[in-house]
Amino acid sequence: MKTNAFEAVAKYVYPSLRRRLVEILREKGLSQIQIAGLLYITQSAVSRYLRMNRGALIEVEKFPDIDEKLKRLAEIIMKEKPDEYYIHGELVKIAVEMLGKGYVCSFHSKVDPGIDPKLCRICIETFG
Template sequence: MKTNAFEVASRYVYPSLRRRLVGVLRERGLKQTEIAELLHITQSAVSRYLGEERGKLIDVSSFPDVDREVRELAERILAERPGEYWIHTELVKLSLEFLGKGYGCSFHAGIDPDINPEECRVCIELFG
Protein backbone atom coordinates (compact mmCIF):
# COMPACT_ATOMS: atom_id res chain seq x y z
CA MET A 1 0.00 0.00 0.00
CA LYS A 2 1.67 3.18 -1.18
CA THR A 3 -1.20 5.52 -0.31
CA ASN A 4 -2.99 5.11 3.01
CA ALA A 5 -6.54 6.05 3.99
CA PHE A 6 -5.52 9.29 5.66
CA GLU A 7 -3.69 10.44 2.55
CA VAL A 8 -6.75 9.68 0.44
CA ALA A 9 -8.89 11.67 2.87
CA SER A 10 -6.62 14.70 3.06
CA ARG A 11 -5.31 14.84 -0.52
CA TYR A 12 -8.44 13.86 -2.44
CA VAL A 13 -11.70 13.56 -0.47
CA TYR A 14 -11.46 16.74 1.65
CA PRO A 15 -10.57 18.99 -1.32
CA SER A 16 -13.36 17.42 -3.38
CA LEU A 17 -15.88 18.09 -0.61
CA ARG A 18 -14.66 21.66 -0.26
CA ARG A 19 -14.90 22.11 -4.03
CA ARG A 20 -18.51 20.93 -3.94
CA LEU A 21 -19.24 23.24 -1.00
CA VAL A 22 -17.83 26.19 -2.95
CA GLY A 23 -19.93 25.16 -5.95
CA VAL A 24 -23.12 24.96 -3.89
CA LEU A 25 -22.49 28.41 -2.45
CA ARG A 26 -21.84 29.73 -5.96
CA GLU A 27 -25.16 28.19 -7.11
CA ARG A 28 -26.80 30.28 -4.37
CA GLY A 29 -25.53 33.38 -6.16
CA LEU A 30 -22.64 34.28 -3.91
CA LYS A 31 -19.58 36.02 -5.32
CA GLN A 32 -16.14 34.50 -4.97
CA THR A 33 -15.15 37.04 -2.34
CA GLU A 34 -18.28 36.27 -0.31
CA ILE A 35 -17.60 32.54 -0.49
CA ALA A 36 -13.99 33.08 0.55
CA GLU A 37 -15.08 35.14 3.54
CA LEU A 38 -17.70 32.59 4.61
CA LEU A 39 -15.32 29.63 4.34
CA HIS A 40 -12.28 31.46 5.72
CA ILE A 41 -10.21 30.74 2.62
CA THR A 42 -8.68 33.00 0.00
CA GLN A 43 -10.55 34.25 -3.04
CA SER A 44 -7.78 32.64 -5.10
CA ALA A 45 -8.59 29.25 -3.56
CA VAL A 46 -12.28 29.74 -4.38
CA SER A 47 -11.31 30.56 -7.96
CA ARG A 48 -9.21 27.37 -8.19
CA TYR A 49 -12.07 25.25 -6.85
CA LEU A 50 -14.52 26.78 -9.30
CA GLY A 51 -12.04 26.41 -12.16
CA GLU A 52 -11.61 22.75 -11.22
CA GLU A 53 -7.92 23.19 -10.52
CA ARG A 54 -8.49 21.82 -7.00
CA GLY A 55 -10.62 18.97 -5.76
CA LYS A 56 -11.72 17.74 -9.16
CA LEU A 57 -10.63 14.10 -8.93
CA ILE A 58 -13.70 12.93 -7.02
CA ASP A 59 -17.15 14.14 -8.03
CA VAL A 60 -18.86 13.99 -4.66
CA SER A 61 -22.09 15.24 -6.21
CA SER A 62 -22.48 11.77 -7.74
CA PHE A 63 -23.14 10.41 -4.24
CA PRO A 64 -26.64 11.70 -3.39
CA ASP A 65 -26.33 11.29 0.37
CA VAL A 66 -22.98 13.09 0.47
CA ASP A 67 -24.24 15.83 -1.83
CA ARG A 68 -27.25 16.33 0.45
CA GLU A 69 -24.94 16.66 3.46
CA VAL A 70 -22.75 19.20 1.65
CA ARG A 71 -25.86 21.20 0.71
CA GLU A 72 -27.05 21.10 4.33
CA LEU A 73 -23.61 22.23 5.46
CA ALA A 74 -23.76 25.14 3.01
CA GLU A 75 -27.16 26.21 4.39
CA ARG A 76 -25.87 26.04 7.92
CA ILE A 77 -22.81 28.10 7.01
CA LEU A 78 -25.02 30.72 5.37
CA ALA A 79 -27.34 30.88 8.36
CA GLU A 80 -24.83 30.71 11.21
CA ARG A 81 -21.57 32.00 9.69
CA PRO A 82 -19.43 29.70 11.86
CA GLY A 83 -15.70 29.91 12.42
CA GLU A 84 -13.07 28.18 10.34
CA TYR A 85 -12.43 25.40 12.87
CA TRP A 86 -16.09 24.41 12.92
CA ILE A 87 -16.17 24.27 9.11
CA HIS A 88 -12.93 22.27 9.06
CA THR A 89 -14.34 19.83 11.62
CA GLU A 90 -17.48 19.30 9.54
CA LEU A 91 -15.47 18.71 6.35
CA VAL A 92 -13.21 16.21 8.13
CA LYS A 93 -16.28 14.38 9.47
CA LEU A 94 -17.76 14.26 5.96
CA SER A 95 -14.44 13.00 4.58
CA LEU A 96 -14.34 10.15 7.08
CA GLU A 97 -18.01 9.31 6.49
CA PHE A 98 -17.30 9.19 2.74
CA LEU A 99 -14.49 6.71 3.33
CA GLY A 100 -16.48 4.77 5.91
CA LYS A 101 -19.21 4.11 3.37
CA GLY A 102 -16.64 2.63 0.99
CA TYR A 103 -17.09 5.42 -1.55
CA GLY A 104 -13.37 5.99 -1.87
CA CYS A 105 -12.36 2.37 -2.43
CA SER A 106 -12.39 2.28 -6.21
CA PHE A 107 -10.71 5.69 -6.36
CA HIS A 108 -8.03 4.51 -3.91
CA ALA A 109 -7.42 1.40 -6.00
CA GLY A 110 -7.13 3.61 -9.08
CA ILE A 111 -4.32 5.70 -7.63
CA ASP A 112 -2.60 2.81 -5.84
CA PRO A 113 -2.50 -0.45 -7.81
CA ASP A 114 -1.36 -2.31 -4.68
CA ILE A 115 -4.83 -1.84 -3.16
CA ASN A 116 -7.32 -4.65 -3.61
CA PRO A 117 -10.74 -3.18 -2.74
CA GLU A 118 -12.19 -6.65 -2.27
CA GLU A 119 -9.72 -7.39 0.52
CA CYS A 120 -9.12 -3.97 2.02
CA ARG A 121 -11.75 -2.93 4.52
CA VAL A 122 -9.63 -0.45 6.45
CA CYS A 123 -11.84 2.61 5.91
CA ILE A 124 -15.09 0.74 6.35
CA GLU A 125 -13.91 -0.78 9.63
CA LEU A 126 -12.34 2.41 10.97
CA PHE A 127 -14.85 5.01 9.84
CA GLY A 128 -17.99 3.06 8.93
Protein backbone atom coordinates in the same frame (compact mmCIF):
# COMPACT_ATOMS: atom_id res chain seq x y z
CA MET B 1 -0.12 0.00 0.08
CA LYS B 2 1.90 3.09 -0.73
CA THR B 3 -0.87 5.60 -0.09
CA ASN B 4 -2.89 5.08 3.06
CA ALA B 5 -6.49 6.19 3.47
CA PHE B 6 -5.60 9.32 5.42
CA GLU B 7 -3.23 10.46 2.69
CA ALA B 8 -5.92 9.86 0.09
CA VAL B 9 -8.41 11.87 2.15
CA ALA B 10 -6.00 14.76 2.69
CA LYS B 11 -4.87 14.92 -0.94
CA TYR B 12 -8.07 14.12 -2.81
CA VAL B 13 -11.25 13.72 -0.75
CA TYR B 14 -11.09 16.81 1.46
CA PRO B 15 -10.27 19.16 -1.46
CA SER B 16 -13.11 17.59 -3.48
CA LEU B 17 -15.54 18.15 -0.61
CA ARG B 18 -14.42 21.74 -0.31
CA ARG B 19 -14.74 22.23 -4.07
CA ARG B 20 -18.30 20.96 -4.00
CA LEU B 21 -19.11 23.22 -1.04
CA VAL B 22 -17.77 26.20 -3.01
CA GLU B 23 -19.94 25.18 -5.99
CA ILE B 24 -23.04 24.93 -3.81
CA LEU B 25 -22.43 28.37 -2.33
CA ARG B 26 -21.89 29.78 -5.82
CA GLU B 27 -25.15 28.19 -7.00
CA LYS B 28 -26.85 30.09 -4.17
CA GLY B 29 -25.73 33.33 -5.77
CA LEU B 30 -22.74 34.21 -3.59
CA SER B 31 -19.74 35.95 -5.13
CA GLN B 32 -16.26 34.47 -5.00
CA ILE B 33 -15.27 37.08 -2.42
CA GLN B 34 -18.28 36.25 -0.23
CA ILE B 35 -17.52 32.53 -0.45
CA ALA B 36 -13.87 33.13 0.41
CA GLY B 37 -14.87 35.10 3.48
CA LEU B 38 -17.36 32.51 4.68
CA LEU B 39 -14.93 29.61 4.19
CA TYR B 40 -11.81 31.41 5.44
CA ILE B 41 -9.95 30.81 2.21
CA THR B 42 -8.64 33.15 -0.47
CA GLN B 43 -10.66 34.35 -3.44
CA SER B 44 -7.95 32.78 -5.60
CA ALA B 45 -8.63 29.37 -4.01
CA VAL B 46 -12.36 29.80 -4.66
CA SER B 47 -11.57 30.58 -8.30
CA ARG B 48 -9.39 27.47 -8.62
CA TYR B 49 -12.15 25.29 -7.14
CA LEU B 50 -14.70 26.73 -9.56
CA ARG B 51 -12.37 26.29 -12.55
CA MET B 52 -11.84 22.66 -11.44
CA ASN B 53 -8.12 23.29 -10.97
CA ARG B 54 -8.38 22.07 -7.40
CA GLY B 55 -10.43 19.27 -5.85
CA ALA B 56 -11.71 17.97 -9.16
CA LEU B 57 -10.67 14.32 -8.97
CA ILE B 58 -13.72 13.06 -7.07
CA GLU B 59 -17.21 13.91 -8.24
CA VAL B 60 -18.79 14.30 -4.82
CA GLU B 61 -22.20 15.00 -6.34
CA LYS B 62 -22.33 11.32 -7.42
CA PHE B 63 -22.95 10.47 -3.75
CA PRO B 64 -26.42 11.96 -3.05
CA ASP B 65 -26.20 11.47 0.73
CA ILE B 66 -22.85 13.26 0.89
CA ASP B 67 -24.00 16.00 -1.45
CA GLU B 68 -27.05 16.56 0.76
CA LYS B 69 -24.82 16.93 3.83
CA LEU B 70 -22.76 19.53 1.99
CA LYS B 71 -25.92 21.40 1.01
CA ARG B 72 -27.03 21.46 4.65
CA LEU B 73 -23.56 22.64 5.68
CA ALA B 74 -23.77 25.42 3.08
CA GLU B 75 -27.08 26.57 4.60
CA ILE B 76 -25.53 26.64 8.08
CA ILE B 77 -22.54 28.57 6.77
CA MET B 78 -24.75 31.15 5.08
CA LYS B 79 -27.10 31.61 8.04
CA GLU B 80 -24.85 31.19 11.07
CA LYS B 81 -21.41 32.09 9.68
CA PRO B 82 -19.56 29.58 11.89
CA ASP B 83 -15.84 29.79 12.47
CA GLU B 84 -13.29 27.93 10.37
CA TYR B 85 -12.88 25.20 13.01
CA TYR B 86 -16.55 24.27 12.80
CA ILE B 87 -16.42 24.13 8.99
CA HIS B 88 -13.24 22.06 9.01
CA GLY B 89 -14.70 19.69 11.60
CA GLU B 90 -17.83 19.14 9.54
CA LEU B 91 -15.81 18.47 6.38
CA VAL B 92 -13.65 15.97 8.27
CA LYS B 93 -16.78 14.19 9.57
CA ILE B 94 -18.14 13.97 6.02
CA ALA B 95 -14.79 12.65 4.75
CA VAL B 96 -14.74 9.98 7.47
CA GLU B 97 -18.30 9.02 6.56
CA MET B 98 -17.19 8.58 2.95
CA LEU B 99 -14.42 6.27 4.15
CA GLY B 100 -16.81 4.26 6.31
CA LYS B 101 -19.25 3.77 3.45
CA GLY B 102 -16.52 2.59 1.08
CA TYR B 103 -17.00 5.54 -1.27
CA VAL B 104 -13.27 6.18 -1.47
CA CYS B 105 -12.14 2.59 -2.13
CA SER B 106 -12.26 2.56 -5.94
CA PHE B 107 -10.65 5.98 -6.13
CA HIS B 108 -7.97 4.93 -3.64
CA SER B 109 -7.15 1.90 -5.77
CA LYS B 110 -6.72 4.17 -8.81
CA VAL B 111 -4.16 6.41 -7.10
CA ASP B 112 -2.46 3.37 -5.54
CA PRO B 113 -2.77 0.32 -7.82
CA GLY B 114 -1.33 -1.82 -5.00
CA ILE B 115 -4.68 -1.55 -3.20
CA ASP B 116 -7.19 -4.32 -3.80
CA PRO B 117 -10.62 -2.97 -2.75
CA LYS B 118 -11.93 -6.54 -2.54
CA LEU B 119 -9.38 -7.41 0.13
CA CYS B 120 -8.95 -4.11 1.93
CA ARG B 121 -11.74 -3.45 4.44
CA ILE B 122 -9.78 -1.15 6.73
CA CYS B 123 -11.88 1.99 6.30
CA ILE B 124 -15.25 0.21 6.25
CA GLU B 125 -14.42 -1.73 9.41
CA THR B 126 -12.81 1.25 11.16
CA PHE B 127 -15.21 4.04 10.23
CA GLY B 128 -18.34 2.22 9.06
